[in-house]
Amino acid sequence: MVDTKEKIRKAALKLFNEQGIDAITIRHIAKELDISHGNLQYHYKNTNDIILVLFNELNEGFSRFFTHRENSGQVTLEDFRHWVEILIEHIWQYRFIFLHFVEVTRRVPEIKTLYNSWDKAREEQFLLLFNTLIREGIFRDDIPPYIWKNLITQQYIMADFALSHNEIKMQLKGKKAVQYYGQVLFNQFYPYLTAKGRQQADKHQGIN
Amino acid sequence: MVDTKEKIRKAALKLFNEQGIDAITIRHIAKELDISHGNLQYHYKNTNDIILVLFNELNEGFSRFFTHRENSGQVTLEDFRHWVEILIEHIWQYRFIFLHFVEVTRRVPEIKTLYNSWDKAREEQFLLLFNTLIREGIFRDDIPPYIWKNLITQQYIMADFALSHNEIKMQLKGKKAVQYYGQVLFNQFYPYLTAKGRQQADKHQGIN
DNA sequence: AAAAAAATAGTACATTTGTACTAATGGTAG
DNA sequence: CTACCATTAGTACAAATGTACTATTTTTTT
Structure with a gap:
């Protein structure tokens, strides 16, 4: 089983580094990982x-x-x-x-x-x-x-x-x-x- | 006649310095000056x-x-x-x-x-x-x-x-x-x- | 295998924002 | 005076966002 939390952190780090923190919402991170933002929200509220x-x-x-x-x-x-x-x-x-x-x-x-x-x-x-x-x-x-x-x-x-x-x-x-x-x-x-x-x-x- | 453009710049500078650029929109600046944001937009588009x-x-x-x-x-x-x-x-x-x-x-x-x-x-x-x-x-x-x-x-x-x-x-x-x-x-x-x-x-x- | 818990997908809605647009007002040049 | 232009107020709407919530699926526990 892959650790979703870790995948999220990795993807978030990548997106933040590339585009800054204002441009990125949980929806963007969810899209990057092809998961629902509802799911992402379950792991990290925002x-x-x-x-x-x-x-x-x-x-x-x-x-x-x-x-x-x-x-x-x-x-x-x-x-x-x-x-x-x-x-x-x-x-x-x-x-x-x-x-x-x-x-x-x-x-x-x-x-x-x-x-x-x-x-x-x-x-x-x-x-x-x-x-x-x-x-x-x-x-x-x-x-x-x-x-x-x-x-x-x-x-x-x-x-x-x-x-x-x-x-x-x-x-x-x-x-x-x-x-x-x-x-x-x-x-x-x-x-x-x-x-x-x-x-x-x-x-x-x-x-x- | 007071220069509206200058008033806008002054107010914007104040708000930007206080709250940063993300938090502030033309609507905020307009509110600070008690003018309509339509008016502000006439002077500065964004x-x-x-x-x-x-x-x-x-x-x-x-x-x-x-x-x-x-x-x-x-x-x-x-x-x-x-x-x-x-x-x-x-x-x-x-x-x-x-x-x-x-x-x-x-x-x-x-x-x-x-x-x-x-x-x-x-x-x-x-x-x-x-x-x-x-x-x-x-x-x-x-x-x-x-x-x-x-x-x-x-x-x-x-x-x-x-x-x-x-x-x-x-x-x-x-x-x-x-x-x-x-x-x-x-x-x-x-x-x-x-x-x-x-x-x-x-x-x-x-x-x- | 059944029950419980964890994880995932998706919906709903109020709020904010960018943008474009219309209407009204006021001054001023001819 | 009046026609024109600059200025101001206000409306409208689509897109994005934060947040909460429900329903479904998957995994774990017993």
Whole structure:
């Protein structure tokens, strides 16, 4: 037996990513799956329910991904770059959320709460990471704390809205977008590097 | 005689900023103004028309603002900070565009074209500004060109989506939001400063 | 096998929205 | 004054949507 609920989530994710959340109703999703909208409604009362479930999926993905790299003692810049790329890939998978973040949070207020509570953990981890990289002589040690905090906010905004920027500007598709914005996100950290850090970065420098 | 067209734009801007573009139809705007929607339709066929006009208003504002500061030969960091603040204030004025940027460009494709063509000029001016600040010993001279270009992209994303971030996170109101995100935007440049530049910056440092 | 529960299809209806259209009003140029 | 044009109000209707509900079929449980 195929799990209808899962089929619905998959189809909804696809349609949301392609056409946005306003254009899509349960009727559209039902049509995509060739089932009745009455049936779909039996599983999820409306699109907002589905959006919430998909947001939780995204969150679980992130959590798995964060705890995964916790045990590593030392961090190279290359690790960090790789980490940023995976982050963006995740975001790409659920891009409708980020492309319509304000609408999403207005339509499903719980999402705002979820996002904000989960966010705090992310901040801690960032500061830890920064400190590690400072200790290893990769990041500069002459940056005041409020600038590090600023960098985290900056990093949030950039990660959350990079794909929106892509949408209104270049319109890179799939892998290309992930690559490009991975690079942009990573390059954010360049001026924070020490000479040693820059050497490491230049070794692996991608397109510019 | 009061200009009905202008009254409509004002009311639409207010409603869009308050409730977003999906929630608002010409009927809502008409109701806000106590005129018939038939009348409103006579002036603007639909909300997309109004959105386009408002976007052009925003653009004109930006253009005025850019050309204004062109003639100044020397640039201090304080000038620059002030400039960033005015930028954000502008954006706040027309925040519905930035809060729903993807939707806006999807509903009114011309806006994407307008944004992109106007964008190029902005890029030139940034590079010029950076070079001036480097020559004056305020910005570092050991940053490769692709990182400066990256910084411009970064600056776009940050400016365009700072208010979206505010919406899903802290929800600062009016002046508070403008102040906070002005600071965030300005702090982006901190690690690009020379020792001399940092001195200048610290003199006027705001909240942290 | 019978009963109960879960899943699916389909209907019904009030509301909203986009769009087009008609009618009335008011100012103004000739 | 009157004929014309711009402006305003209001009506009409099809399509889409949210929501609730019924009927049927399928699956599971006992």
